[in-house]
Structures are given as C-alpha cells and as structure tokens.
Amino acid sequence: MDPARLSPKQARALFRSGLRTTTSGFSPGYAQANLIALPREAAFDFLLFAQRNPKPCPVLDVTEPGQVSASVFDGDLRTDLPAYRVYRHGEPAEERTDVTDLWRDDLVAFLIGCSFTFETPLLEAGVPVRHIEAGTNVAMYRTNRECRPAGRFRGPLVVSMRPIPADRVADAVRITSRYPAVHGAPVHVGDPAALGIADLSRPDYGDPVQVREGEIPVFWACGVTPQAAVAASAPEFAIGHAPGHMAVTDVRDSCYQVP
Amino acid sequence: MDPARLSPKQARALFRSGLRTTTSGFSPGYAQANLIALPREAAFDFLLFAQRNPKPCPVLDVTEPGQVSASVFDGDLRTDLPAYRVYRHGEPAEERTDVTDLWRDDLVAFLIGCSFTFETPLLEAGVPVRHIEAGTNVAMYRTNRECRPAGRFRGPLVVSMRPIPADRVADAVRITSRYPAVHGAPVHVGDPAALGIADLSRPDYGDPVQVREGEIPVFWACGVTPQAAVAASAPEFAIGHAPGHMAVTDVRDSCYQVP
Numbered sequence: 001m002d003p004a005r006l007s008p009k010q011a012r013a014l015f016r017s018g019l020r021t022t023t024s025g026f027s028p029g030y031a032q033a034n035l036i037a038l039p040r041e042a043a044f045d046f047l048l049f050a051q052r053n054p055k056p057c058p059v060l061d062v063t064e065p066g067q068v069s070a071s072v073f074d075g076d077l078r079t080d081l082p083a084y085r086v087y088r089h090g091e092p093a094e095e096r097t098d099v100t101d102l103w104r105d106d107l108v109a110f111l112i113g114c115s116f117t118f119e120t121p122l123l124e125a126g127v128p129v130r131h132i133e134a135g136t137n138v139a140m141y142r143t144n145r146e147c148r149p150a151g152r153f154r155g156p157l158v159v160s161m162r163p164i165p166a167d168r169v170a171d172a173v174r175i176t177s178r179y180p181a182v183h184g185a186p187v188h189v190g191d192p193a194a195l196g197i198a199d200l201s202r203p204d205y206g207d208p209v210q211v212r213e214g215e216i217p218v219f220w221a222c223g224v225t226p227q228a229a230v231a232a233s234a235p236e237f238a239i240g241h242a243p244g245h246m247a248v249t250d251v252r253d254s255c256y257q258v259p
Numbered sequence: 260m261d262p263a264r265l266s267p268k269q270a271r272a273l274f275r276s277g278l279r280t281t282t283s284g285f286s287p288g289y290a291q292a293n294l295i296a297l298p299r300e301a302a303f304d305f306l307l308f309a310q311r312n313p314k315p316c317p318v319l320d321v322t323e324p325g326q327v328s329a330s331v332f333d334g335d336l337r338t339d340l341p342a343y344r345v346y347r348h349g350e351p352a353e354e355r356t357d358v359t360d361l362w363r364d365d366l367v368a369f370l371i372g373c374s375f376t377f378e379t380p381l382l383e384a385g386v387p388v389r390h391i392e393a394g395t396n397v398a399m400y401r402t403n404r405e406c407r408p409a410g411r412f413r414g415p416l417v418v419s420m421r422p423i424p425a426d427r428v429a430d431a432v433r434i435t436s437r438y439p440a441v442h443g444a445p446v447h448v449g450d451p452a453a454l455g456i457a458d459l460s461r462p463d464y465g466d467p468v469q470v471r472e473g474e475i476p477v478f479w480a481c482g483v484t485p486q487a488a489v490a491a492s493a494p495e496f497a498i499g500h501a502p503g504h505m506a507v508t509d510v511r512d513s514c515y516q517v518p
Binding site: 052 | 299302310318439
C-alpha cells in the first residue's frame, strides 16, 4: 500500500476499515482538512472565531446540523478519518477510530484547511519536508499568541513547524503564500522562544523532528488551533480529528491556489 | 465639501449630521462596507451563508450582539451611514438616516466588502468609472443565479455593473482580482441576458448608467446580496444600509489587496 498512490476514496476506505496513521503524504494533490464538530448552539461562536482568525482557521466547508458528509468530502465524517479525539467540557476524553455512536443530530462539522495540502507543491519544488522523509507526524506547538476571541471561544494560536534549509526559506514562503485557504505563508521564521516554545524537541501535538545544521525552523498556523480553543473554552461536547490524522478531501490542491 | 478630500471620520460626521448621499467617491483610499444587522438567533445561518458565498459576501467584520462599532469602523453603526433600509419579515419597511431607536441588544452587525473599494485603483489606472463621472449611484441587479443556501438563508446573486471600454476589460479584471475581500474579479463580462437581466436601463438598486459604443458591461458580485437574501428568506427583523449608502471604514484599501 503506497499512500502516494491512493485516491481520496481509497484512502478513506482504508481508514474506515480501521487503518490508523497520520495522513501526511496520502493522496498527494488532494487537500486535507482538520475536523471540529460542535453542538449547533456553539456553532455561531465558533464560526465567528474562525472568521476572526483566518490564518489558523480557514473554513473549507461547514455541514448542516447532523449531516455526516460535506461538499468537499464525499465520505462519512464519523468513520473515514483515521482517528478522532473526543472532548467533554474541554477535556480530551478519548481517542477513537470511529465516532458513529457519539455523533449527535445537533453536531455541526467544520472542515478547516490543513498545511499538509501545500507539502505537495513544496516537495515538487525540491523543498524538503522532513517529517514526510521520516514517516512521522508533523510537529505542532501551542504558542504564546492569543487568537482573537469570539463569544465563548478563545485560545492560543497553534503552529506546525518544518525545518527548512536557509536558502529555501524564501521559496517555502513564496510557495505556501499561494495557498491562503490552507494556512498560507508562515506566521514566524526562526526563534521558537519568541512564540513561547521552550523546547522544539517536545511538541504539544505530533512527533518531534530534527532541525539540522543550515536549517531554520519555519512555523505555519495550524488547524489544531480549534482544538486548543475547545480545550481553553470548554464547550460541553466536541469531536476533532486526532492531530495529524486528517480528513482527506476530494478537492484538488490547485483549487485552493491563488495566482 | 469635496468627498474625495474627507477622512473617513469626517465623512461619518457628515452622515451622522444628516447628509444623505451615495458614498461612491468618498474618502478614496479607504475601504467601504455593506451593512446587514440581524438578530443573534439568525446570525449563524447568515454567517454560514456568507462563508458559502464569499464572492458576494466577503465578511470584513462581525460585531458582538448589541455592539454599535466594529474593529474596522470606529464610529456608530446606528447613525454614521448616510442611509439605512429596515426590513420586517423580509419586507423593506422604511428607509432612515438614523436607526438608533430601532437597534436592539440582540443585533449582530456584519460588515461586508464593497466594490467601491476597488474603484480607486481602477481610476488610478485610467479605467473610467462611469457612475463616479456622472455623480450617480452604481447600477445593481438581481440575477438568475442562486446563492448556495445556508439554514434559512437563500436568495439570488446581486451584481453591480460598470461599463468598461473593450480594451480596458483585461485591466479591470486584473486590478479587481487583487481585491478578493471586496468582491474581487468580475463574475460575468458581457451579455446581461445570460444573468437574467432583461433591461440594463432598469436596475433593481441604484441608478441606471449609459453603456457607450465600444464599451462592454462588466458585472461584479455585490454586497447587496445579503439584503436580497433577507427579502427572500424573511427573517423577523433586519437593518441594512440603503444600497450605495455604505459604511466608510478606517481601513486602507491596500490592506485588502493581495499580491
């Protein structure tokens, strides 16, 4: 099974049958998405939070309450992601590969752009993506930057980090800035301490990754930010993807590219 | 009083004191915005409608319920637009220059990008803007294209039309496509009948404008679309701007420009 050769439909079928893996490198050329599902009564506050924080929370699609597929995702949101994280009153209560029995009629699902989407054009341009080389999950960190609050939702900006050779940082900026719907250009280049990240080797989500001689850590806004907001804001119930275990959509990366 | 020399603050003071006029040409260099204020219980459906229809409904800002200013608008939303249109159960009930006594604690105000914003760069590039030359309001039309519905909101796409010399259409596309937050590139060039517009000389909102020999009508998505959705969807109460009578914001046009 070569993840790079699977169609989104094939990848989702594997996840539905129980394969649990990070989706980085799966179905290249197709956009991946973060999931956060919330009760209808919290949905306005969250949509406003996303509107006010478009770098970490670019909304690709929103379902009607109770709906289990989406215009960008012709699968079942309850089974077709490799893993889910369930929150009760803001606390991560459990991780699962199937949330069918937990899905409620009042849940509104938000699909949020994911930076895995721009890894394909980075690789095509010869910019190395270490965590794909290593076969691990991307490293993600909570930062000391607060998102703009909205209603009950507040929380820190979460970022993903990729070590980039110094002479390719400009290319990485240029290439990713063309994909604003999947987090776009980096929010920070260099010094992790300026973001309040004390130790790069201990990410808050995902796996650590080596920053080699001649490389600089580059930070992009991350779609796990909504889950950090759930943790900070404690809505009664929420279902997210397990970080790095994304929804593989049916939309081509190029659809989210601007000139 | 030269509208082109007024700061946004000065323009708003004039409107607050009762001046009723279309705002095209006012405070050039500053973005203008459409207003739609809705009861909190309808706000999620509307924000979702905007998210699903980003060309006509690019959201610049959303207030908390009852708030009367906004981060992009350091004035009073109840008095500082030149004119308002009040809707009850979807019917335009009255037009006013002050809605202070009608503003409710549960109203959420949405500020939506306006194509007046990109008229300054059009003029700077020597692309004529007829309705500014003529000192009239821009011509706006309901089309036969339906927006993507969301919850209770549905309705037709509304467009604004500017006649553009055939050899400047490409420039008009190129320039306006750099302003996606204020409707961006045209949605249609040429034949009005294809949009279901039977007679260009009878706009649904604003004033008619002459299309001269050698010019072609060019249509942009319009921020009156939310008001057409209010008319089609009949929420209990809504306050919009009177078409063409916009909120003059404190944000520079250039802030909404992409590379």
